[in-house]
Amino acid sequence: DTGVSQDPRHKITKRGQNVTFRCDPISEHNRLYWYRQTLGQGPEFLTYFQNEAQLEKSRLLSDRFSAERPKGSFSTLEIQRTEQGDSAMYLCASSPSSGTPYNEQFFGPGTRLTVL
Amino acid sequence: AQTVTQSQPEMSVQEAETVTLSCTYDTSESDYYLFWYKQPPSRQMILVIRQEAYKQQNATENRFSVNFQKAAKSFSLKISDSQLGDAAMYFCAYRRNTGNQFYFGTGTSLTVIP
Numbered sequence: 001d002t003g004v005s006q007d008p009r010h011k012i013t014k015r016g017q018n019v020t021f022r023c024d025p026i027s028e029h030n031r032l033y034w035y036r037q038t039l040g041q042g043p044e045f046l047t048y049f050q051n052e053a054q055l056e057k058s059r060l061l062s063d064r065f066s067a068e069r070p071k072g073s074f075s076t077l078e079i080q081r082t083e084q085g086d087s088a089m090y091l092c093a094s095s096p097s098s099g100t101p102y103n104e105q106f107f108g109p110g111t112r113l114t115v116l
Numbered sequence: 117a118q119t120v121t122q123s124q125p126e127m128s129v130q131e132a133e134t135v136t137l138s139c140t141y142d143t144s145e146s147d148y149y150l151f152w153y154k155q156p157p158s159r160q161m162i163l164v165i166r167q168e169a170y171k172q173q174n175a176t177e178n179r180f181s182v183n184f185q186k187a188a189k190s191f192s193l194k195i196s197d198s199q200l201g202d203a204a205m206y207f208c209a210y211r212r213n214t215g216n217q218f219y220f221g222t223g224t225s226l227t228v229i230p
Contacts, residue, residue, distance in 0.1 A: 004160075031216065042120070042207050042220030043161075056216060091161070101168070102149050103211065105218060107161040
């Protein structure tokens with residue numbers, strides 16, 4: 001399967017702990033996105049990479065959040081000192097940079113974070 | 117700022133019938149893209165249909181079609197011959213031509229009644 005994959009699928013942590021999520025995009029896609037989805041809401045944009053460069057960051061991405069894409073392939077999203085308000089589904093998506101003007105995004109299954 | 121509004125939190129349809137999900141958006145741009153995504157329970161989001169704002173013809177993908185009214189900033193999704201597998205959350209999304217991020221609505225939960 002060559003879809004977007006995310007690991008882990010579920011994470012339960014205690015408040016104050018650090019967590020890290022991984023996203024592997026579709027291999028030929030050089031654009032990668034992170035979104036957060038809370039219950040009853042649509043996904044909200046967090047950040048965007050083109051290759052290894054982080055080009056956009058939302059104001060939602062507080063300084064406790066950091067994302068990397070060191071070699072332009074997989075990406076990690078780290079949340080430090082987690083808070084209960086961080087509980088959400090974290091979605092990763094990827095898209096190609098050429099071939100279609102739509103830039104439609106292909107989503108992974110998400111990582112569901114629960115902060116106790 | 118761009119906002120996307122889905123005013124129907126929940127909808128239901130009888131199997132084999134037709135249902136329309138509504139979506140409106142707010143933008144000052146003239147060139148943009150609109151999408152409908154489907155998110156089945158505990159499964160990942162998949163693209164259902166897409167539309168370019170400068171194309172007047174409504175997009176169609178098999179049983180799925182849209183009614184795009186640019187002046188009204190409306191982008192509704194029609195599902196014909198509804199099937200049990202259509203049951204899911206449906207999200208409307210907007211992307212401006214020069215941007216990369218998607219703006220999503222709050223979703224409509226569709227139930228298909230056998």
